[in-house]
Amino acid sequence: MASYVNPGGEYNRDSDYISTRITADGRDGYPVEPGRYRLVAARACPWANRAIIVRRLLGLEDVISLGLCGPTHDERSWTFDLDPGGVDPVLKIPRLQDAYFKRDPGYEKGITVPAMVDVATGAVVTNDFPRITLDLSTEWTPYHRDGAPDLYPEALRAEIDEVAERIYTEVNNGVYRAGFAGSQEAYEAAYGRLFTALDWLSERLSKQRYLVGDTITEADVRLFTTLARFDAVYHGHFKCNRNKLTELPVLWAYARDLFQTPGFGDTTDFVQIKQHYYVVHTDINPTKIVPLGPDRSNWLTPHDREELGGKPFGDGTPPGPPRDDERVPTEHGATNPAAPPRS
Template identity: 90%
Template sequence: MGHCGGVASYVDPEGEYERDSDYISTRITADGRDGYAVEPGRYRLVAARACPWANRAIIVRRLLGLEDVLSLGLCGPTHDKRSWTFDLDPGGVDPVLKIPRLQDAYFKRDPGYEKGITVPAMVDVQSGAVVTNDFAQITLDLSTEWTQYHREGAPDLYPEALRAEIDEVAQRIYTEVNNGVYRAGFAGSQEAYESAYDRLFAALDWLSERLAKQRYLVGDTITEADVRLFTTLARFDAVYHGHFKCNRNKLTELPVLWAYARDLFQTPGFGDTIDFVQIKQHYYLVHTDINPTHIVPKGPDLSTWLTPHGREELGGKPFGDGTPPGPPGDGERVPAEHSASRRP
């Protein structure tokens, strides 16, 4: 089954949504201790712009400037019961891996593979086999194991001195926010839904309070924690507010989080990875149990993403002593009509 970041998700007898987190945990490291050493051109990051878990890896690859050493394969916004597919590519085949479905790379690794076919996945180009789909570890390893190939001026997204705090904040964001919206959206009972809703908004209130006084979640520069929160906030009004019934407030009605989200959106490497059209198509077309009509909503108005946010007053520098990444490379730009744009 094609999944967005979660391996196998299910609803328990009480109607509670559970995300199985049993991933292929092989790591790609500088010393190659798991049998896969960091090497330019050896791996392909397979992702989908629609998926928040894959979106993180796309952002981190961009921020660190790894485009020339780690190629990017993009699946389309929808998948069938079996697998994500390369329907954006000519002939529906990934031009590097030469496969139509991501499941082919999973079966290359394990012919009897029975878990979810998830993005993001790191694929060994030569063998065509998936190395890992552990989305949380993938981005940390891009920051810590691929340092030899980071661009000049790349940010340290996982600074050693702040790792304990980043891990703690990121864990709460994962359980309460990243996964919290799914817990509300896929709840199988009124009670489970209301409990999920309360937990989600309690966490968003906690984040609002934390971010009222500081520009970023941990320290005074962008870290892994900000990347993890951003991909959920970017999808909040377009999908989670309506589709997943997370409707106490829109993001645009939470002043601190809305300013914070706009600040990141307007930072190179963040907003330029967001494809709102694919995001909406993914959720509203794939989740037929929640949206049987397949109607994709027209809104919301996206022009407000580019309005001034005023967060500079809190100090902090997005890239510390580093520099922003350059513009996205050829073939990796989100079409203008799929992104936020100022109204003419």
């Protein structure tokens, strides 16, 4: 994500995204159409991970293809280094920036994931990540799988928006404000806001299984991707170290509940997550050494959140197993990292 630190040392995220939308009526020139668009994402990125989760929960895998960038990138662009020859097999490009320049040859803003790309032209349609997932829920409904959840129910949208906005400013972006703070004062302010919000979320989730209503919604997806990265990255790398997630009983149980729900844990790649942050952020970690911990096997321990009621998919059903070509390697999931060799 493009960003900067202001003279007071506060981290500011550049949120001026390409706001074109893919809609049922095609009012921006891009109608909903199966097979037309490719979601370019990276498992390492929390903002892109949201789109991967929602696409899977809604069963849009056969309607919107998925291109995956590797976990690291240079100053220019995310790259397709996971693919043979380092080239995306559908878009035929080595760098995501190529799709941005197809849209605008003079594009000067951040080359970000997720991005929805029009396959025929090779041009980015939008990188507006909050809108992308909402539109997957509301504009692509004719193509949702049978039993797909309603992640943005109309009757709860105002509350979902309110909760999601606080999660974004204080938690999703809050960890970055702490991690990239340019002064002690700015860091301490960001740290305080983050843990105030986490305490508020703990209190809210102590009484209900999910953030809004009694089923999983967009708000839960947005919180999950930060919680999944908290102990592996944000606690140490971003100095968000009042508590580990595993030391916050309510949030830790809530996170495990979601992780063990199809669509969440099976799209989480802890190895790529750590590679991204510890290798790319050389201003914070100049050695690029990637830590081996923490232990990940505890993500599969019982959470007992069922006692609060609610059903993850309401009257719907969970998605089936991931596609073979989209599976997270077993050793990248909820398993213990390999022990370092003895010297």
